[in-house]
Amino acid sequence: MAPFCPHFHEAVELIGRRWSGAILRSMLSGARRFSEIGVPIPRLSDRLLSERLKEFESAGLAERSVVPETPIRVEYLLTEKGRALTPTVIELTAWAEEWFGAVESCDVVVANEVVEERPRNPLLMWTDRPSASA
Numbered sequence: 001m002a003p004f005c006p007h008f009h010e011a012v013e014l015i016g017r018r019w020s021g022a023i024l025r026s027m028l029s030g031a032r033r034f035s036e037i038g039v040p041i042p043r044l045s046d047r048l049l050s051e052r053l054k055e056f057e058s059a060g061l062a063e064r065s066v067v068p069e070t071p072i073r074v075e076y077l078l079t080e081k082g083r084a085l086t087p088t089v090i091e092l093t094a095w096a097e098e099w100f101g102a103v104e105s106c107d108v109v110v111a112n113e114v115v116e117e118r119p120r121n122p123l124l125m126w127t128d129r130p131s132a133s134a
Helices: 006-015 020-028 034-038 046-059 086-100
Strands: 062-067 073-078 107-110 125-127
Touching: 006 020, 020 034, 020 046, 020 073, 020 086, 034 046, 034 073, 046 062
Parallel strands: none
Antiparallel strands: 062 073, 107 125
8 A cells, every 4th residue: 555645745736736737737828917718718717817826826836927117017827836736737637638528628739739638838728619639
């Protein structure tokens, strides 16, 4: 029997919180501004998005950057630690499609092309267009 691993448990708790996975996917696609991150996620409130972004910052997955423009712009970027979750997100997406059924909005896209193989590029985008096999 495998012993309890507190680090694994902490990681699953962090990325398994309500909407955390969807927010992470949005940020992996290159979304940086608050509204860009939240737009593709239906029913996600601004309050919860703000809360999750703060949690990502505290955990070292993301950093908040103020761009000195008029009006001031705030961007959220994944850190190296956050980007390191890319293969995990890709594998979890594939697992979800296999066991819960393929969903058009789960296509993994890199550089606006549907990818047949799992991409190695850290900048991913999920789209609502039909999959290449459809």
